[in-house]
Amino acid sequence: MPLPRPSRLPRSAPERPGPAPRTLVMLAFEGARLLDITGPLEVFSSATRLGGRYAIQVCSPDGRTVTTASGTRLVVDAAVADIAAGPLDTVLVPGAEELTQGCFPPGLLDSVRTLAGRSRRVASVCAGAFALAGAGLLDGRRATTHWRHTATLAARHPTLTVDPDALYVRDGELFTSAGVSAGIDLALALVEADEGPDLAREVARDLVVFMQRPGGQSQFSVPARTPRPRHDVLRALLDAIAADPAAGHSNTALATRAGVSPRHLTRLFREHTGTTPAGYVEAVRLEAAQSLLANGETVTAAARRTGIGSDESLRRLFLRRLGVTPSAYRSRFHTTTR
Numbered sequence: 153m154p155l156p157r158p159s160r161l162p163r164s165a166p167e168r169p170g171p172a173p174r175t176l177v178m179l180a181f182e183g184a185r186l187l188d189i190t191g192p193l194e195v196f197s198s199a200t201r202l203g204g205r206y207a208i209q210v211c212s213p214d215g216r217t218v219t220t221a222s223g224t225r226l227v228v229d230a231a232v233a234d235i236a237a238g239p240l241d242t243v244l245v246p247g248a249e250e251l252t253q254g255c256f257p258p259g260l261l262d263s264v265r266t267l268a269g270r271s272r273r274v275a276s277v278c279a280g281a282f283a284l285a286g287a288g289l290l291d292g293r294r295a296t297t298h299w300r301h302t303a304t305l306a307a308r309h310p311t312l313t314v315d316p317d318a319l320y321v322r323d324g325e326l327f328t329s330a331g332v333s334a335g336i337d338l339a340l341a342l343v344e345a346d347e348g349p350d351l352a353r354e355v356a357r358d359l360v361v362f363m364q365r366p367g368g369q370s371q372f373s374v375p376a377r378t379p380r381p382r383h384d385v386l387r388a389l390l391d392a393i394a395a396d397p398a399a400g401h402s403n404t405a406l407a408t409r410a411g412v413s414p415r416h417l418t419r420l421f422r423e424h425t426g427t428t429p430a431g432y433v434e435a436v437r438l439e440a441a442q443s444l445l446a447n448g449e450t451v452t453a454a455a456r457r458t459g460i461g462s463d464e465s466l467r468r469l470f471l472r473r474l475g476v477t478p479s480a481y482r483s484r485f486h487t488t489t490r
């Protein structure tokens with residue numbers, strides 16, 4: 153009896169290649185802050201491990217190993233000129249303290265221009281915004297940087313609109329972020345835009361960070377950071393407000409103490425602090441409340457001791473100025489000594 157013929161197996165269709173990975177280039181340079189580099193890279197590396205598609209390269213202007221601000225030496229993959237031909241997806245530029253002083257390492261600005269010209273989008277971390285601005289990429293744009301340096305960035309580049317409170321800012325395909333760890337917030341936002349919220353959420357869980365951190369930079373800075381005014385009367389008033397935020401600091405009371413009219417006092421405050429007397433007092437009271445909450449005071453005590461008044465008034469102030477409630481702020485920043 154003849155054996156049955158084996159059934160013919162259907163031909164398998166040829167595998168279709170998946171989408172090409174997005175080429176991401178981190179531009180490292182001498183003196184760059186290490187976390188500005190490694191924070192975003194951890195986000196994209198985690199995203200790739202969890203199913204995203206990124207091809208990551210770290211380069212320097214000349215291809216040499218760079219020494220970061222912490223003293224850690226970082227071996228790079230290539231020089232800017234040796235990055236493979238073809239379009240890039242994303243270029244990331246970290247920050248360094250020297251950039252805020254107008255000191256740019258050799259070849260940095262040219263490297264930013266070269267890579268930006270090949271890339272779909274460009275992003276900076278912290279003071280890296282100074283490099284983007286120095287390369288002419290931010291003219292007429294919106295941007296942010298570390299809260300310590302927002303005023304400097306705005307003064308040095310008058311056509312730039314600086315948002316001093318944002319954790320990151322998008323203007324077209326240009327992205328800038330605030331200080332250091334905000335590079336992680338920005339990287340997560342880029343992953344979400346590329347791969348969707350589910351993967352971004354998995355990355356955030358993997359790194360144990362906020363998917364979308366509540367609040368802005370104000371919760372991490374000192375609101376009353378105005379330079380000391382040259383006007384003697386105004387300087388004395390600022391000292392009095394700082395010494396006792398809960399005291400009666402109405403516009404009329406401050407004007408009487410200074411021996412000027414309320415209108416003239418408002419003009420002095422706007423000229424020297426950039427805000428009104430009421431706005432300045434509110435900022436100092438908010439700063440005091442932040443400090444009290446971080447040191448373990450209750451919301452009620454913080455409201456009373458700073459002159460803000462009720463819990464609800466404090467809550468409205470925190471939400472308006474910081475984007476978080478007093479209770480959330482306290483739970484996030486309260487530290488205990490064990």
